Amino acid sequence: MGGYARFVWPCFALVFGVLAWNLWAANRYQAEARKRAQRALAMMGDHP
Amino acid sequence: MWTWFYRLASPPFVYRTAAACTPWFMAAAVAAIGYGTIAGLVFAPPDYQQGNAFRIIYVHAPSAWLSMFAYTTLAVAGAIGLIWRIKMGHAVAAASAPIGASFALAALVTGSLWGRPMWGTYWAWDPRLTSELILLFLYVGVMSLRSAFEDPGRGDRAAALLAIVGVVNIPIIHYSVVWWNSLHQGATVAKIGMPEMPGSMLWPLLSMLLGFMCFYGAVLCMRLRGEVLNRERQAAWVREAVRS
Numbered sequence: 001m002g003g004y005a006r007f008v009w010p011c012f013a014l015v016f017g018v019l020a021w022n023l024w025a026a027n028r029y030q031a032e033a034r035k036r037a038q039r040a041l042a043m044m045g046d047h048p
Numbered sequence: 049m050w051t052w053f054y055r056l057a058s059p060p061f062v063y064r065t066a067a068a069c070t071p072w073f074m075a076a077a078v079a080a081i082g083y084g085t086i087a088g089l090v091f092a093p094p095d096y097q098q099g100n101a102f103r104i105i106y107v108h109a110p111s112a113w114l115s116m117f118a119y120t121t122l123a124v125a126g127a128i129g130l131i132w133r134i135k136m137g138h139a140v141a142a143a144s145a146p147i148g149a150s151f152a153l154a155a156l157v158t159g160s161l162w163g164r165p166m167w168g169t170y171w172a173w174d175p176r177l178t179s180e181l182i183l184l185f186l187y188v189g190v191m192s193l194r195s196a197f198e199d200p201g202r203g204d205r206a207a208a209l210l211a212i213v214g215v216v217n218i219p220i221i222h223y224s225v226v227w228w229n230s231l232h233q234g235a236t237v238a239k240i241g242m243p244e245m246p247g248s249m250l251w252p253l254l255s256m257l258l259g260f261m262c263f264y265g266a267v268l269c270m271r272l273r274g275e276v277l278n279r280e281r282q283a284a285w286v287r288e289a290v291r292s
Contacts, residue, residue: 002094004101007165011158012085015107018154019081019263022147026270033274037281037290044282 057134060285063276066269073266080259087252095249104162106252110260112155115183116218118148118264122190123215126208138204139279141211142194143271147264149187156180167231175224176232179217186214200279 001008055061088106095102122144129137159177160170171177190207197203225234245253280286 001103002100004099004165007101007161008103011104011107011161012089014157015111015154018111018150022150022263022267025146026267026274030270030274030277033277034290037277037286040281041287041290 054134057132057136059136059276059280059283060289062136062139063273063289066272066276070266070269073262073269077259077262077266080255080262082259084252084256084259088256092249092252098166101162101165102249104158106256108155108158108162109253110256111151111158112180113257114260114264115148115152115155115180116221117261118144118151119183119187119211120215120218121268122148123211126204126211130205130208130212135279136276138208139272139275140268141190141208142204143268143275145187145191145194145207147267147271149184149191151260152180152184152187156184163231172231174231175228176221176230179221179224182217183214183221186210186217190214 084106088103092103092106094100122141125137125140125144127137128134129141156177159180163172163177164170190211193210194203194207197206224230225232277286277290
């Protein structure tokens with residue numbers, strides 16, 4: 001990298017980390033919303 | 049036309065469409081980012097002035113672009129929610145905010161790491177850098193405001209208002225290098241006429257831009273499904289949706 005490796009690689013690592021975090025966080029958000037909806041439906045089933 | 053518009057905003061339609069679009073967006077993102085990364089790191093020649101440090105552009109520019117695009121989406125969706133009282137507008141805005149904020153932060157940090165060898169400093173109160181920092185603060189403000197109200201409807205409306213006011217910052221970021229003296233380089237790709245980059249450098253960058261947009265589409269769809277479920281948890285159609 002012609003002496004610039006300590007600047008270039010952290011940038012790529014950071015941005016790929018951000019991509020991975022976004023994927024993980026979106027997946028988790030969706031799964032938690034689904035669980036909450038299932039719990040709400042179960043409570044409605046217990047007390048119609 | 050209005051029937052179509054309102055059908056487009058129906059929660060079950062949004063939920064199902066988001067599910068159908070996610071794998072397509074993700075596949076396109078993986079292909080485009082994969083090609084852009086390899087071509088940008090391996091095949092693109094070093095810049096004649098910046099050497100290999102210029103390769104930071106392949107992650108910095110798409111992050112900055114995406115941070116502005118996600119904010120514009122947030123503001124437009126917020127305006128749709130506010131003007132037409134379409135709940136899905138607010139859901140899109142809420143889903144877009146954390147994605148855009150993370151890329152605004154990535155753009156600032158990668159820009160700072162690029163600035164050190166090129167300008168001799170990690171940070172300068174330069175118009176481009178400052179306006180991008182304001183964008184990050186706007187994202188934080190919009191997200192905080194939404195969650196500050198007990199009534200989600202009021203939170204949505206307050207966040208939409210701030211988002212609409214803050215959208216004025218987007219053209220400021222874009223034209224800051226034209227309007228003021230700036231350390232930051234001028235536009236190289238989004239120029240009227242021909243871009244100032246040779247194809248061997250430009251194609252990987254365009255591929256990364258496309259890949260980041262597709263990635264945004266995929267993650268937005270995933271978050272949107274969660275938002276719709278959170279907002280519609282009492283609706284009858286959700287019963288079938290969460291069982292399947």
